[in-house]
Amino acid sequence: MAVNLSVNFCGVKFKNPLVLASGILGITASSWRNVVKNGAGGVTTKSIWLTEHKGHRNPVIIANEHYMLNAVGLPDAGVEKAREEIGKYLSWKASPLIVSIVAGKVADFGEIAENIAGLKPDIIEVNISCPNVEGEFGKPFACVAADAAQVTREVKKRLDKAGVKIPISVKLSPNVENIVTIAKAVVDAGADALTVMNSMGPGMAINLEMRAPVLANKVGGLTGPALKPIAINFIHDIYKALPGTPIIGTGGVMTGEDAIEMMMAGATLVGVGTGVYYRGIEIFKKITDEMQSWCKANKISNLVSLIGAVQRHSE
């Protein structure tokens, strides 16, 4: 018999815990649905701005077997285009939709959140942690607890005022001194959930013959397999400090065992981004098959029982 992989996240039911991470194959409704067809339990959109925002020039993504470095620069056509794509996706009644939003100013976060909430996505993810637009906007909000809390409060306030009850997950940055402090500040400010984590760095790669940084933005966020132990550690610590707050664990997940490891650390949903590069778009199906096999071999009938399992063990 198949193991039950479904999870409930902030009242939203996912047929399996895998969600497409923001910024990967996230631009169109058709692309989101194609990812669902390939086995994802849900999808996150590319981060959406209020108005059009140009990204960086190419090269924006480079990779090898060890890492991916990206500085796409959050290109997006703004809320008008998003309305069309989100409407189309929701009309297909595919799997749950998490809409990622981004802004350069606190008030704009509220504005875009209210706009997006009107479209009734299942969850809103608040991206305060992109490391690739520092040139334009300075240090991400996720780097200072008070800033992170302020954005969260603003988004909550605007959603409450509009009378919509859509859970928000705030996406944290790993590039901070104490991620637990930030997590607590954000949850105190009203976040329903946390996405842990965005990319690390920034990092740089140099072409020797041309003596030039390869990314047009010179630096970019590091993602891929090496992120996993860092993400596991952060999720573990945050879950321990905030046991009631659901977590989307993201960073370096490649296999079913990686996903289960994330869940044991404390994640309810598991984000997959860079894994698409390493294992193809079929990665979602591959991971759920591997989760099934592991659960069967270890006599787990319900995946949910594994969430935070390592904590109970270490207590």
Added chain:
Amino acid sequence: MCQRSDIPLSVKIKKINKETPFVMSFVFDYPHRALPGQFVNVWIPGIDEKPISVAFDDGKSYTIAVAAVGEMTKELAKKKVGDFIGIRGPYGTNYGSKSSQFIAMVAGGYGVAPLYFAAVQAIKAGCRVDFHHGARTKNYLLFADRVKKLKNTRYLPATDDGSLGHEGNCVNLMIETMNAGAKYDLIMTCGPEPMMKAVSDVAWKKKIDAQVSVERYMKCGLGICGNCCVDDLGIRTCQEGPIMPLSQIRKIKEFGLYHRNSVGKKHSF
């Protein structure tokens, strides 16, 4: 050491040719082999990196043919022999034929470059080729001399002004060749999308298999950024394309209608 790398490799330009008033070809050695229809990302530091089809791979070096249309391609046109450029790839799907097929090729613009490469391979596999080649005027018929030299190939040019071959477009020329009795097993096309749309409609009506090159705004070439996805299938033209079979083309609602720019906004053709 790395087994897999999608980081640009610097290569030295070995040869540059002015092919037409707007198109130049560049030759450089590259360690990975390409199939016809695949593309590479060509990088000029400080400027940009853009997808360009491989126009020929002789087993050691690549030829690319580039039309100078904007910032990056105009900058490339200024390069000299011995200068470095960055290359990664090859990426994407390719043209392919079975042995001994009779193939109609329909090329426009720089689309002739990958089709020339495809023709060379098809002829090696024992195929016959009718190469329909369209351009505004005679001087713009890129690679005409190379195509004319191919064995088992009929070179069929079409020019808008009638300065060479058929006066008019190359899709109508293909229809005329068919009406005159040519029975094709396969059609391969590369060029402006409205032209390819017309070719695919003919192929569909006449129940002939076809391979079509779908070009969309590409960034990563790695199947990650999502900028090249097409409606409503949601597949990626850098991975599941650029070369797609007719059956798939028929399911791409936006084909011939619109494409998206670098921020994902729709633009009609």
